[in-house]
Every structure is written in structure tokens, then in C-alpha cells.
Amino acid sequence: MSVREDERAMSDDDAPALPHAVALAWGLAARPQRPPRGELSTERIVEAAVQIADAEGLAAVSMSKVATSLGYTTMSLYRYVTSKDDLLELMADAVQGEAVLPPAADAEDLARGVDPGASGAPDGGGWRSELRAWLLTLAGIFEAHPWITEVPISGPPVTPNALRIVEHGLRALRDAPFDDEEKIGVILMGTNLMTGYGVVEQRLKRGDASSDVGAAMLELVTPEQFPYLRPLFERGSYAGTDDLDTSPELEFAVERVLDGVAHLIATRASGEPPANEADDVAAENRRTQLYRTDKKVREAAKRRREAEKKLREELKRERDVVREAEKKLLEAERKAAEQAAKV
Structure with missing residues (x-):
């Protein structure tokens, strides 16, 4: 040798x-x-x-x-x-590996406020349209192959095409004032968003939210119990039929993610001290602990749950009385109409 x-x-x-x-x-x-x-x-x-x-x-x-x-x-x-x-x-x-990832904005594009990832539309900064295009590329993968959400995850991406996806996400954040962990955090946030939408899309395509089910739910989702959800069922907004990568709900979610990233970038640029997230978490943990250990807090929570249960029962009684009254009124109107027809 x-x-x-x-x-x-x-x-x-x-x-x-x-x-x-x-x-x-x-x-x-x-x-x-x-x-x-x-x-x-x-x-x-x-x-x-x-x-x-x-x-x-x-x-x-x-x-x-x-x-x-x-x-x-x-x-x-x-x-x-x-x-x-x-x-x-x-x-x-x-x-x-099938994903067609958008090209990066070059210096001339950025100087003109234009990014090829947004079909040449002004964007006010290349990172946003690059990251948007990256997120919608992920949506396209889940749209074409929704089963990918069921593939077991054993660790961070390490195969070549998966790393290519991560690489393009990081490329969009190349000039963002974030450290390595924060950039990976943005990638995970975007990936988790698309995975969640992919799961929902897959279930909807299986027929879990068919029109028959939607019609039946209108009887169950009453205005008394669900005053804010009921109008969405009536308008057909609760389970839309748009494709994943053209869904207005998804577009809204993507823009809010981008708004969050933009806010953090602007905060860093202005020199404002970041919000103390640790204090917020600590306060929430204290409240959670009180519900477990403080007897008065537990009793107050129990009384609140009992009051909510009584309210639901009274609302049901009210609904039953209204339905019975409606039946009587309709019957009286029917009889009056029959009587008038005989005259």
C-alpha cells in the first residue's frame, strides 16, 4: 500500500x-x-x-x-x-430537490428597491421578497406532495436538497442583524408555519371538511356558543378551498411573519433595547404556578368554570324556548293563512 x-x-x-x-x-x-x-x-x-x-x-x-x-x-x-x-x-x-428556488437580489436590484423573487415588484428591501419567495416555495412543496408532513423527523436537515432549502432561507437573511441562532429561529418559524398549513391542506383534501359536514356544523355552531366563529361558517370562510400556495389565509400569515422579522430588524437598527422576553415568560410561569399551588386561585377558577357551565345551560334553555316559540308562531301563521284562504 x-x-x-x-x-x-x-x-x-x-x-x-x-x-x-x-x-x-x-x-x-x-x-x-x-x-x-x-x-x-x-x-x-x-x-x-x-x-x-x-x-x-x-x-x-x-x-x-x-x-x-x-x-x-x-x-x-x-x-x-x-x-x-x-x-x-x-x-x-x-x-x-424539485423546488425552483428564486434567485437572490443583486446590488443593482436592491438599489432600485426591486427583487427578482417578487417578479420585479418594488419591495423596499431585498430580504423581504426573498424570504417571502422562500416561504411560498416551501408551500409549493407541501401542495405538490402533502405526504411529506408525515415523514418522521430524526434531527436537523442533513440531506443535500433539504440543506439547499435551508441555504436559500439563510441567503435571504444574509444582511439581517441577527446572530446564527436567530437566523435559524426564523428558518424554523417559517418551516413550522408551512408544515402546519401543509397538514391542514392534506386533511382538507381528504374530505374532513366536506360541504355536507359544513352544513351540519351550522346546526351545532350556534351564535350563542360561538358568536365569533358562527359568521365564518355562514360565509364559508372557515374551511376554504383555495390551494395552499394561493390561499389568502396563508398569504396573510406569511406577511405577518415578515412583519415580525421587519420589526426586529428596525428595532435593531434604531438601537432600542429589545423587549425582555425572559420577564414575560417568568410572569406567565408564576401565574401557572399559582393555579397549581394557591388554594384561593384554584377555588376562583373552579367558580368561574361552574359559572361558565351554568351560562351554557341557560343559553341552551333560551335557545330551546325560542325554537318552541318560533314553532308556535309558524303554526299560528299557517292556520291564519288557511283560514284566510277559506274566506
């Missing part, structure tokens, strides 16, 4: 081992000899699995079903992908 080969062997032995799926995604894992064109490969296995998940949901994906769709035995797949968990991680990375 040459000196160079010996050094390489020592380097390989000393290198930390990557999870198999991560090594596969980066092209570092040992693979079977490249097959002839059109035959089995890791890429074909992942592609077939994604097609099944898109059509039938993640629960339908199994090694045997993927193998059958490709015309191979299940054991053939294990030569390329060692477990279903590895397959799921490769599927998630593959669909993230």
Missing part, C-alpha cells in the same frame, strides 16, 4: 459514519454496480415510491408495493435501499 493509499484508509476509518440514507443522498454509500439503462436503481426506487405516495398517501408506501410497481421482488430493493425509513428520507429529499 502506498503512503497516499494508507493516508486515505486512515482518513476513511477516522471519518464519522453517516446514516445510510444520508450517505445515499450524498452519493457516498456503496451501491450495487450501475445497472444497464432502464433497470433497477436507487433513483428509480425513490421515484416509484414518490408516485405511490402522491397517488395514495404515505401509508400506502411499502417496500413490497414499490417493488411490485417496478416489476421486481422486494428483496431486490434491499440491495439499494436498506430499510423503509431510508426510503422515506430519500423520498423527502427528492421532492425538495
Whole structure:
């Protein structure tokens, strides 16, 4: 063995081992000899699995079903992908690789207040439209592949396409006056927002909020019990049918996230001392502790709950009386109309 080969062997032995799926995604894992064109490969296995998940949901994906769709035995797949968990991680990375991420605003764009991520629209600062475009790109991934929200998370993103997504989010914040933890916090906040909307979108598409259910809920969501929610049901706003990446509710949420980031940037620029979040948390913890340990506080809370229960009961009685009165009134009107018709 040459000196160079010996050094390489020592380097390989000393290198930390990557999870198999991560090594596969980066092209570092040992693979079977490249097959002839059109035959089995890791890429074909992942592609077939994604097609099944898109059509039938993640629960339908199994090694045997993927193998059958490709015309191979299940054991053939294990030569390329060692477990279903590895397959799921490769599927998630593959669909993230489909994302078309917007270009960064260059110095000339920023000087003109224009950013390519916003289709050339004035934005007053490149970071905002870049971050908006990044968030809506995430929304597009969840819209196209809603099952991705069900893929187990075992740690921070480490596969190449997932890191590419993180990289573009950080690029939008490159000039923001944030430290590393704060930038990662913004990335997590945006990712969690999109994941939450993706979960809701998936459930709505399964029919959990069908028109029949909505009509039935109008009988249950009464103005007395739900005075602020009832109008949304009446207007059909509670469960809209817009696509995830064009939903007005999502656009509103995205803009509020951007407003929060903008406020923090402006606060840092003005030199104002940041709000003492630790004091707010401590105060909330003290109140929570009082409900657990202070007898008078617990008794007051109990009386409040009992009063709320009585109020709900009285509202129900009132509603029943009103309905009965309406029935009597309608019956009287019907009889009067019949009597008038006979004259």
C-alpha cells in the first residue's frame, strides 16, 4: 500500500459514519454496480415510491408495493435501499430537490428597491421578497406532495436538497442583524408555519371538511356558543378551498411573519433595547404556578368554570324556548293563512 493509499484508509476509518440514507443522498454509500439503462436503481426506487405516495398517501408506501410497481421482488430493493425509513428520507429529499428556488437580489436590484423573487415588484428591501419567495416555495412543496408532513423527523436537515432549502432561507437573511441562532429561529418559524398549513391542506383534501359536514356544523355552531366563529361558517370562510400556495389565509400569515422579522430588524437598527422576553415568560410561569399551588386561585377558577357551565345551560334553555316559540308562531301563521284562504 502506498503512503497516499494508507493516508486515505486512515482518513476513511477516522471519518464519522453517516446514516445510510444520508450517505445515499450524498452519493457516498456503496451501491450495487450501475445497472444497464432502464433497470433497477436507487433513483428509480425513490421515484416509484414518490408516485405511490402522491397517488395514495404515505401509508400506502411499502417496500413490497414499490417493488411490485417496478416489476421486481422486494428483496431486490434491499440491495439499494436498506430499510423503509431510508426510503422515506430519500423520498423527502427528492421532492425538495424539485423546488425552483428564486434567485437572490443583486446590488443593482436592491438599489432600485426591486427583487427578482417578487417578479420585479418594488419591495423596499431585498430580504423581504426573498424570504417571502422562500416561504411560498416551501408551500409549493407541501401542495405538490402533502405526504411529506408525515415523514418522521430524526434531527436537523442533513440531506443535500433539504440543506439547499435551508441555504436559500439563510441567503435571504444574509444582511439581517441577527446572530446564527436567530437566523435559524426564523428558518424554523417559517418551516413550522408551512408544515402546519401543509397538514391542514392534506386533511382538507381528504374530505374532513366536506360541504355536507359544513352544513351540519351550522346546526351545532350556534351564535350563542360561538358568536365569533358562527359568521365564518355562514360565509364559508372557515374551511376554504383555495390551494395552499394561493390561499389568502396563508398569504396573510406569511406577511405577518415578515412583519415580525421587519420589526426586529428596525428595532435593531434604531438601537432600542429589545423587549425582555425572559420577564414575560417568568410572569406567565408564576401565574401557572399559582393555579397549581394557591388554594384561593384554584377555588376562583373552579367558580368561574361552574359559572361558565351554568351560562351554557341557560343559553341552551333560551335557545330551546325560542325554537318552541318560533314553532308556535309558524303554526299560528299557517292556520291564519288557511283560514284566510277559506274566506
